[in-house]
Amino acid sequence: MIGRASLLLVSFAALSACDQPTVPDSGAGVGFGSYTAYQAQREQELIAGGEGSSVSVLPPRASTDSSTDQLIADAAAAIPNTAVPATVENSVGISAENDFDAVAGERSIEEDAARVAANRSQYQVVEPTALPSRPSGSTTSLVTFALSTQNNVGQPIYKRLIPGAAARQARNCAKYPSPDLAQEDFLKSGGPERNAKGLDADGDGFACSWDPAPFRLAASARNN
Template sequence: MTRFFLTGCALAALAACQPAIPDSAAGVGFDNIHNSPEARAQREAELTGNALPNPQAVSDETIPAAPTVAAAPLATTPTAAPVATTATATVATAPAQSEAADIARETQAALNAASLNSGVKPVDASPSNPAPTVFSNPGISDENSFDAVEDRRSIEDDAARRERNKAQYTVVETTAVPTRSGNAGPNIVAYALSTKNPVGVKQYNRLNLKSAAQLQAACDKYPSPDLAQMAFLEKGGPKKDRLGLDPDGDGFACDWDPTPFRSVSGN
C-alpha cells in the first residue's frame, strides 16, 4: 500500500513540473495588442490615407493673410548728376596735384642749397647713371691668387723665398722651470697643514683694545684673506698679533680658513 502511495506522489510531482503547452488554435500573435484586428485596421487606414488625425493636433487658430508689398517706382537719374560727380572728382584731385608740386619744389630747392654749400652738384639716383668706378686697394695682398703672381714670380723664386724665411726662424729650446730665489713670504699652505684647531677656537691670548669697527678696518686693508694671513704671519703670528688681525686668538687672520687646504691633503 505504501508503495502505491509513493508512486502516485512521484507521478503528481512530474505532472506539476511539466511546462504548459500553448493553444495552437489561438493563432500566432493574436494575443498581442499590436496584432489585434483593431490595430491592423488602424494601420491599413493610415497606409491608404483615410486615417483620421488626432483631435488634439487640429488647431482652431486662423492663419493671417500675407502682407502685400508695393513695388516703388524707380527714380530717374537727372542729366546733371554726372557733371556734378566729375566736378567733385576734379576738385578732389586738385589738392593732391598741388601738394605733389609743392614737394617737388621743396626737394629741388634743397638740392640746389646742398650744391651751393659743398660746391658739388648732388648725384640724381637714376638707372641711366653710369656705374661707379671701382678702385683697387693696394694694401690688400693678392698672394693667394695664382693668376696674379704667376707673371711676377716663378717657382724657383718662391723656393728661394721660403729658404730665406726658414733661415730667419728662431727655435726656442725648452728649459727647466726656474726656482725662486730669496724669501717669498710665509707659506700659508704649510701653515694650514700644521694646524689642527677649528676656526674660532682660541689658541693664543690676545689683548683686545680695538673696537669691532677698527678690527674690520684693519682687515679691509687687504684684498683677500690669504694676503691678510700672510701679513699676519710675517709680523709674528700666530703667537703675536701686531696688526690686530686675529682678535679671537685662533691663529687665523680675518676671515682666513685653513679647511680647504686640509681637505685636499686629507688632514
C-alpha cells in the first residue's frame, strides 16, 4: 500500500515539472550570448583604446537588405540642412546706434541743446484775431433774395447800358472779402434793379460771382 502511494507521488511530481514554463535567462543580454562576457570584453577594449578613444558600446546592427538602406539614404537626403554656420557675418554692418565709433562722430548732447535753442528763438507766435463782422441792417437777406429768384448766374434780367461795365465790375468786386458781402452791399444799394456800384455788369441780379444755387438746394432738401 505504501509502495503504491509512493509511486503516485513520484508521478505527480514528474507531471508538475513538465507543465512549468521555462524562464529565459535575463543575464544573457539582447543580441549576444552573455551580457557578462560582453561587459568584460567592453572593459578590455576601453582599457586597450586609452583616453580619448571611441569604442562602440553596442553590438553591430544586423544587416538589412539594399532596399531598406536606400530608403534610409533617401530620407536623410530629403531633410534640409538647417545647421547654423560657425561664424555669421553681416555684410551691411551693424546699425549706427550700436556702433560706438559712429555715435562718437555725431553731435554731442550740448550741441543738440544749442541747436534746439536756436530753433526756438526763430519761432513766431501768431496771435488770433477777431473775425470780421458781417454787415447788418440790409432790407433783404441773402437767403430770402436767393429763394425769390429763378434765373441762373449769367442769365440777364435787368438792363445794364453802361460802357466798360465788365472792367468796372472787376475793379469794384476786388474790394469785397467775399461774394456774400458784395451781394449784400449790392442789395443795400438798390439792387437788383439798380447797379449803383457797378457790381452786376451782366444784369442777372447777382453781384460779382455770387451764386444763389446753394441756398435753393438747401431749401429744397429741407422741404423734402
